[in-house]
Amino acid sequence: MNPNALYEHLVRPLLFSLDPETAHHLALRSLRIASRLPFALQTLHRFQPRLKPTTLFGLTFPNPIGLAAGFDKSGVAIPAWAAVGFGFVEIGTITAKAQPGNPRPRIFRYPQQEALINRLGFNNDGADIVAARLRKLRGSGRWPQIPVGINLGKSKVTPIENAAGDYLHSFRLLREYADYIVLNVSSPNTPGLRSLQEHDALEQLLRVIRQENQTAPKPILLKIAPDLALSDLDQIIATCEANEIAGIIATNTTLNHTAIPRALDQAGGLSGRPLREKSTELIRAITARSRLPVIASGGISDAESAREKLEAGAQLLQVYTGYIYRGPGLLREIAENL
Numbered sequence: 001m002n003p004n005a006l007y008e009h010l011v012r013p014l015l016f017s018l019d020p021e022t023a024h025h026l027a028l029r030s031l032r033i034a035s036r037l038p039f040a041l042q043t044l045h046r047f048q049p050r051l052k053p054t055t056l057f058g059l060t061f062p063n064p065i066g067l068a069a070g071f072d073k074s075g076v077a078i079p080a081w082a083a084v085g086f087g088f089v090e091i092g093t094i095t096a097k098a099q100p101g102n103p104r105p106r107i108f109r110y111p112q113q114e115a116l117i118n119r120l121g122f123n124n125d126g127a128d129i130v131a132a133r134l135r136k137l138r139g140s141g142r143w144p145q146i147p148v149g150i151n152l153g154k155s156k157v158t159p160i161e162n163a164a165g166d167y168l169h170s171f172r173l174l175r176e177y178a179d180y181i182v183l184n185v186s187s188p189n190t191p192g193l194r195s196l197q198e199h200d201a202l203e204q205l206l207r208v209i210r211q212e213n214q215t216a217p218k219p220i221l222l223k224i225a226p227d228l229a230l231s232d233l234d235q236i237i238a239t240c241e242a243n244e245i246a247g248i249i250a251t252n253t254t255l256n257h258t259a260i261p262r263a264l265d266q267a268g269g270l271s272g273r274p275l276r277e278k279s280t281e282l283i284r285a286i287t288a289r290s291r292l293p294v295i296a297s298g299g300i301s302d303a304e305s306a307r308e309k310l311e312a313g314a315q316l317l318q319v320y321t322g323y324i325y326r327g328p329g330l331l332r333e334i335a336e337n338l
Contacts, residue, residue, distance in 0.1 A: 007327030020107035020116070024071075031077035035142065041083040047328035048085035049335035056293055056315050057219035057246050059147045059179055063087035063335050065306075068297045068318035069151035069182065069223075070118075074125040075133055082144030085331045089144075090318065091130075092151030093184045096169040098126030099156055102189065108266045113259050114301055114325045115275075119268030121189045122153050127170040134177040147179035151223065153187060160192045163201065164208040171209055181218050183209065186225035186252035188269045194225055199235050206243035219246035226251035226278045226298060230285060237290045247293035248286055249318070251279045254298075272321035275299040280312050287313030301326060303337035310338065 015023040034040035054064045066088040067081050075091035082089065101123025108117045124130070137143055152174070158166040167183060175181060183205065185196035196202055209220055222245055224236060240248065253269025256278065260270065276299025283294050296314035300306050301322035309317055323330055 115272030
């Protein structure tokens with residue numbers, strides 16, 4: 001059985017028979033175990049697409065398709081993501097303090113729309129524990145040969161006026177393990193977080209991180225919401241350029257749920273196919289206004305939607321919800337049709 005059929009006929013039905021968060025933990029636990037077993041990693045190599053190297057931020061990506069933040073929040077399965085064929089992986093969102101996230105249920109599937117709604121709330125092990133885990137992984141010799149990004153967010157208990165210091169704590173602990181760092185100011189599931197996209201708050205955050213990043217600098221990216229007005233986007237781009245931000249990830253999940261039947265709707269951020277057009281429009285708007293590199297995230301579920309993002313001006317791609325619905329075969333389909 002080929003990898004596509006294996007996922008679509010065996011793995012996905014099993015996972016979709018479980019509630020979404022249980023399925024997520026089962027998949028991640030399996031990949032975490034595989035990350036420690038050389039024979040398991042070798043087996044996963046059968047899913048890998050052909051090499052299509054891309055260079056950006058001074059880094060070489062074996063192919064332009066990465067795992068978006070949110071799947072492996074605490075960095076427990078990095079070797080397995082590389083083995084299955086991702087060209088890069090972004091772990092997180094990681095906060096300075098460990099936190100359980102919002103109450104369950106907090107992930108909801110919409111198979112007809114190939115969408116998810118989540119209100120997880122940055123559940124993760126916290127920067128200290130993740131740093132220790134990454135230190136151990138690097139010392140084990142199992143660190144992958146693909147770029148690893150680390151996505152940082154604000155701890156829920158930290159007041160919004162102290163956000164810059166909260167991000168700075170995580171940055172100091174984790175920067176040495178990152179090929180690039182992402183500042184997530186756009187999740188809809190942490191109260192007040194999106195206010196960090198406003199000029200004064202964003203300027204303070206980017207200035208603090210830029211000052212800390214002077215020695216052995218790492219590329220710093222900003223992840224933004226798809227629900228921004230163009231006037232807000234202009235301000236964000238100007239602030240990024242003034243603070244030497246290396247690129248933008250467009251986009252996070254959306255609060256526009258018009259694609260979901262009202263009777264089935266839930267609070268949280270919507271991802272998947274319904275986000276495709278909104279995300280692409282924002283990418284076009286960014287590339288029309290700036291030369292900042294863009295990583296596309298949102299609604300990539302096949303080769304056509306991936307190509308659309310690149311034609312809009314993105315240099316790299318990230319998948320998450322599309323990967324849940326399509327499995328590892330999605331990587332090969334995209335890579336072979338670009």
